[in-house]
Amino acid sequence: MLQVWDAGRFAWTAKATRLLKQLCNNGNFKPLQQAAVNLAHKGYSLFVHLPTGSGKSLCFQLPAMLQENKVTLIVSPLKSLLQDQMNSLQRLQMNEKAHFLSPGNVSNITEHVCMIYTTPEMILSNRHASSMLLELLKEDRLARIVLDEAHCILEWGSTFRPSYMELARFYKQHLPHIPVTFLTATASDELISAICRIFQLDNIGIPHFKDQASSQSMVLLQSMEDRKNLKLQVVPKPPNATILALDIVRRVGQEPTIVYVLSQKDAEAVAKSIASVGGHAQPYHAGMSDSARKNVQYQWMSGKISIVCATVAFGMGIDRADVRHVVHHALPLSLSSYMQQIGRSGRDGESATCTLYYDPKDVARASFIASGDGFVDTSTSHSLRSVVELIEETGCRRRVLYAHFGQTLDECCQNCNCGEPFEMDYPEQEKPERVQYQSSPSVNYQVERIYQTLQQMIKRDQKYRKSHGISRKTIQVLLNEQPRTREDLQYIRGLTEQQMNFLEPHLHMFRQKSRD
Numbered sequence: 126m127l128q129v130w131d132a133g134r135f136a137w138t139a140k141a142t143r144l145l146k147q148l149c150n151n152g153n154f155k156p157l158q159q160a161a162v163n164l165a166h167k168g169y170s171l172f173v174h175l176p177t178g179s180g181k182s183l184c185f186q187l188p189a190m191l192q193e194n195k196v197t198l199i200v201s202p203l204k205s206l207l208q209d210q211m212n213s214l215q216r217l218q219m220n221e222k223a224h225f226l227s228p229g230n231v232s233n234i235t236e237h238v239c240m241i242y243t244t245p246e247m248i249l250s251n252r253h254a255s256s257m258l259l260e261l262l263k264e265d266r267l268a269r270i271v272l273d274e275a276h277c278i279l280e281w282g283s284t285f286r287p288s289y290m291e292l293a294r295f296y297k298q299h300l301p302h303i304p305v306t307f308l309t310a311t312a313s314d315e316l317i318s319a320i321c322r323i324f325q326l327d328n329i330g331i332p333h334f335k336d337q338a339s340s341q342s343m344v345l346l347q348s349m350e351d352r353k354n355l356k357l358q359v360v361p362k363p364p365n366a367t368i369l370a371l372d373i374v375r376r377v378g379q380e381p382t383i384v385y386v387l388s389q390k391d392a393e394a395v396a397k398s399i400a401s402v403g404g405h406a407q408p409y410h411a412g413m414s415d416s417a418r419k420n421v422q423y424q425w426m427s428g429k430i431s432i433v434c435a436t437v438a439f440g441m442g443i444d445r446a447d448v449r450h451v452v453h454h455a456l457p458l459s460l461s462s463y464m465q466q467i468g469r470s471g472r473d474g475e476s477a478t479c480t481l482y483y484d485p486k487d488v489a490r491a492s493f494i495a496s497g498d499g500f501v502d503t504s505t506s507h508s509l510r511s512v513v514e515l516i517e518e519t520g521c522r523r524r525v526l527y528a529h530f531g532q533t534l535d536e537c538c539q540n541c542n543c544g545e546p547f548e549m550d551y552p553e554q555e556k557p558e559r560v561q562y563q564s565s566p567s568v569n570y571q572v573e574r575i576y577q578t579l580q581q582m583i584k585r586d587q588k589y590r591k592s593h594g595i596s597r598k599t600i601q602v603l604l605n606e607q608p609r610t611r612e613d614l615q616y617i618r619g620l621t622e623q624q625m626n627f628l629e630p631h632l633h634m635f636r637q638k639s640r641d
């Protein structure tokens with residue numbers, strides 16, 4: 126059914142193709158772009174989960190331009206991202222179609238405007254902006270809400286950007302019949318379900334093209350690229366800041382690098398210690414002035430400095446293809462952030478290295494920062510546990526990472542440092558103690574991983590329904606029994622014929638060795 130949507134057979138196809146040529150330098154549609162346009166034009170809500178650089182912007186720009194006399198509201202977490210979009214529309218001489226909503230620029234929206242770009246804070250805290258939005262709603266001119274970088278809703282919504290969660294409340298209260306498009310390059314199954322729950326949308330799979338569309342029905346369009354050019358490594362974190370700085374410089378040399386840190390203070394401190402050992406580094410974080418941040422970004426983009434020590438805000442929308450290293454100075458707060466951040470490297474297809482420094486002591490600090498208020502809820506601890514699980518993995522890390530996002534990789538990528546001894550060559554007196562892994566209920570992680578992967582597969586496979594899914598309890602039994610054939614499955618209590626059919630090609634999953 127997806128092929129039907131991802132093709133040109135609709136009344137608006139000719140106009141959409143003309144607009145595409147204008148927007149993309151005579152290009153042709155990339156995979157799933159046409160499906161996004163067609164489904165949006167029909168009135169469905171969408172969750173577009175595509176890799177960075179795959180052309181997600183077109184998935185909302187084009188439907189916005191197709192709808193006459195209506196306006197699409199695009200909400201993005203960073204002003205710099207909004208500015209980039211405005212600049213590229215300007216280059217295409219299409220800037221009259223877009224309006225950048227800021228405190229000094231709420232009125233003067235001309236009749237040519239079909240896209241209003243803004244931040245969540247602007248809608249929620251600027252009285253003029255919210256009443257303008259409600260006015261558009263009253264006049265039936267609000268076509269759609271687009272939430273760019275949708276993973277921020279959960280990852281930031283409960284901590285340092287509460288306006289993301291408030292936006293969901295605003296939506297439910299005032300705009301529940303307006304279709305939404307969520308865009309992100311990283312989304313786990315859990316994130317997608319949580320967003321459906323928060324926005325009260327039904328994830329309906331791929332609809333039949335004759336179905337009656339509804340804004341409450343959300344269609345998930347996703348594909349993930351297996352970025353084999355990224356070498357994933359986890360190394361123990363030297364206990365001393367100078368030795369750590371030296372180690373970073375030794376690894377990255379003069380090559381374009383982003384070092385992700387957990388706090389603004391860390392960004393300053395790490396940049397300083399890298400600079401003190403000869404690296405060309407500068408900090409980048411939200412506590413700096415706009416001009417200071419722009420200056421660092423410029424220096425880095427133009428090659429004047431090679432290393433940016435940054436908080437999570439850096440990277441989104443930074444379009445530099447030749448980043449050779451992403452270094453995690455501390456734990457990423459979730460696998461979605463990790464995926465998003467490593468995805469900034471090697472976008473030119475050349476090899477790049479993603480190095481995560483791990484000290485078990487960092488887990489407590491990361492939980493504290495992730496919780497915002499020091500209160501660690503289950504979703505925060507679950508996200509962090511998945512990160513620790515990836516670090517602890519003795520097999521292929523890429524496999525674990527992709528499984529979290531519902532994708533099965535059959536073989537080790539041969540490009541992660543799995544199986545390597547977890548030791549480094551530090552000066553004798555500074556040598557960190559061998560990292561003691563915290564004992565963890567790995568079997569449960571394994572169950573969860575397989576459960577998420579199977580859930581994802583069942584959703585994609587039209588032969589099966591949700592009810593054919595396998596419970597966590599049964600997965601645990603299957604892990605214990607390790608069935609090899611369809612016949613073996615018949616001895617597992619409670620499995621239906623359909624479940625056995627579904628499981629049969631995936632029995633290898635239950636033979637992965639548990640690490641308890």
Ligand SMILES: Nc1ncnc2c1ncn2[C@@H]1O[C@H](COP(=O)(O)OP(=O)(O)OP(=O)(O)O)[C@@H](O)[C@H]1O
Binds near residue numbers: 149158177178180
């Ligand atoms: N169909 C197409 N043909 C040619 N170029 C395209 C097409 N779609 C998008 N592009 C171009 O690809 C580039 C990346 O597009 P875009 O910024 O929308 O990607 P993205 O998926 O939003 O990436 P990110 O996750 O990094 O924000 C842009 O320069 C855009 O003009």
